[in-house]
Amino acid sequence: MTMTILKSYYLFAGLALALASCGSTQNMVTTPAENIDKMPMKVGKIAENDLKRWSHLDLGKDTIPGMSVDKAYTQLLKGKKGTKVIVGVVDSGIDIDHEDLKPAIWTNPKEIAGNGKDDDNNGYIDDIHGWNFLGDAEHENMEYVRILKKGDDGSETYRRAKAEHEKDMQEAMQGKQQVDFILAGDKAIADHLKKKNYTLDDVKKIETTDPALMQYKGMMMQILAQTSKEEFDKEIEEFKDYVYGQINYHLNLQFDGRKVVGDNPDNLNDKKYGNNNVIGPEKKGAKHGTHVAGIIAQTRNNNKGGDGVASNNVYIMAVRAVPDGDEYDKDIALGIRYAVDNGAKVINGSFGKYYSVHRDWVHDAIKYAASKDVLVIFAAGNESYDLDTMNKYPTDSYDGQPEISNNVLIIGATAPSYGSEMVAGFSNYGKNSVDIFAPGEKIYATTPSNTYQYLQGTSMASPNVAGVAALIRSYYPSLTAAQVKQIIMESGTTLTQKITVGEAKEVKPFNEVSKSGKIVNAYNALLMAGKMAKK
Template structure:
């Protein structure tokens, strides 16, 4: 369930956005990082570089603060022109695509669900042309009744166990996998119980301060003025003074603590709960790939807020450009988003991912985005076969690298296209790491996985502003956000140069990126490496360069 976003752990989406980092550190230390709700800063002021791209690795870099209007769309900006290490999307539109007309490209978003009613996504939602809405029939004979905008392989399920918990529930078979799963469970359960203690302590402190002041929406000045000899209240006072100083307001604290509570209680009640069965409501056998008659056509899911991650991912690709709402999609005028709900709040099932990929392929997707992942997989061969099937149908598949700060050359993350140093299983997969808006040592986002052979290329994934359910917008961060940025670039290439194959599009994205050799810090130990040593390409994605190369390749 690594929804590769950066705080919340929605099932297997590498979603850091589901773990409010400030609140997580409050109990351990009063020295807090800056507020995450707006994600405008992360332990310091965001910087942009002010030197030309030709000299970027050859001279000291001057820095200035990034304005919020630029931060909201920094992934579209240009390192050489705007002095921000984005993907040069604006430059591509202004200099290469102006006046050109591309074909519509269907992008399958395999995720937690998509709010297809969002004002900024509606124009870009895929509609199945062969299906008649609401007649209760499988008009196109594809096995899915009334699949108007995609398919929901989770039905009414919302929460799930982690994969290693499901392994434990099957019993000790004496295998190394079982022992590894047990060790992971013990570690995570200990951390979850500690987290529950922390969040309960923080919430108790908030309630004590509120009760003392006789108001819920108190200010930092209100807390400072508290005079008491009650040692417990004094402890709460000190904690909340530090929290409000760093977070900025009680309103932001309330958002943070709700997110942290949901994360921690989700772990204890669902993700790590050996007695919880989240699949029962679905009604299928998740260990039988041939049991395919399950799910429904509600691609948002049973609870709209549960589609937050998928809606944000879809927005990065397709939210409407230049409408003064939210951010701008990388390829909004050129794409249709096919929603495939297959990632719960907890680890995804390999069966749902495999069938979700096949569904997207069979129904016309030419690019598939998968911002999810896990480190245990019981049926990885099913997903491998689905990836190979996508390759046979000329479909590009893009996966997030993950948010655990791991070197993927030393451990396996699922799904991917190569395990244990073996050759890639196909030539249609890209694995994406996440960068931040800061050129220099902090350019690789602190949470991002990396790997000289296991991660293909990096793209913007830190502080990305996009759609969230019910016509709202938020900053989120994670490789979950980097992956759809690349999916958007891939969709542009396939829109304007439709004769290029998925393998050629992968090659273009890899070879046309901006090469950088600057030293960066990676991993939990903040090891220093040259940027060209943390991915196969040693580059960051560049839409402008990619389209130039695509045109040359198309002419050949």
């Protein structure tokens, strides 16, 4: 997220915000991969207009490692009409009233709005735009906290969860001290100057012998030398929300976020819960899901916000199942099944955790999606882990075992500059556990109440790929989910650049941090799809 300035000033370990037919004359890659490292790459700051849509640019033309989406539209899709594809977005909720998403929001054609009946007999009353499996719940524990609350069963999982809780709680309390100190300093400076929106020059001019105020003056001078007061106010509020969210909700053994839902989360057959408010009880809580949906479907070329990868070709089905905290396996399993049963051909899941009590429920849902020819795309995670050495849930393969199905893609995140730091510093990776990489750092898209924002995470990389998958399924509907997965992995651009990954900044060849060794390329994917569809 956006804590760069504050983290550089008061860094503590553990602060991590999670958050066309193709002729034979067309070539797969305009710039051969072996020549890319010899190209004059853009250096320095990317122009704002480019940064807002860098994931759509082309490495060979723009020297920015995007997905060649613009090139696909201008050279392959111009004048062609695809079929509408439903994309299920399993997330925190979506602001379906957003000006840039409204044209792409799915409406259930079999349901009559507002009559209080289950017209289509799918088990969900008035599910006009999707379903909210969290009801009025907003905050939640981490999964390992829920494990601790069930009591010591003598297992290694319990011991690991207990140790992790103690470590995370200690770091959260340190974070609370730091955020409280920063907020106290901001208030002291504002009170002294008698204005909240002060400047760096204002702070420099403060004359005082008060040692506390002098300390606060030094702190705020350092911060405002790197960012504006307006940006600081926004970042410190997010910092506070994160730290207090950890203490009050995520790590709090006394907090029960599920009580308001009213179901038994350990009973998969207890299905009559939730509601049809896919935004959620608080619109700001839908920020993550709204951003994810925008990456796929925000309107192209309307001079608002960014551009969706597949905006004219998709309907977004909202499935609210990801709270502020760790998701429940039950909600994810039922959410995937809901999307499949109601027509989704692509499902995006920008969430994940490192403990899973009922992972088999999610596995079965993934296999169900495979049986119905639905492609499921998951974010790899944002902890800089090598997933070949650590399980992250959900995925399609654990502990080096064979994949449970052939319809899942696991996506790592790249940054907007080609070079050694092209893999985003937060991104998980894995030669056997991550399928491919896509743009995930500094992604500009929709946020609630007709706003737009840069966010970052593998959460942003995954919907970029979901958009490409939707384009393929729109223009080549005869191709199966397994074929679309194959196309995305095989048609990507292979790079020989050495990059750094993980917290230790280990140096590896780019093609050693995922199965494919590639970055997603929409142009290449549509070329390959056209050839495969002809066969």
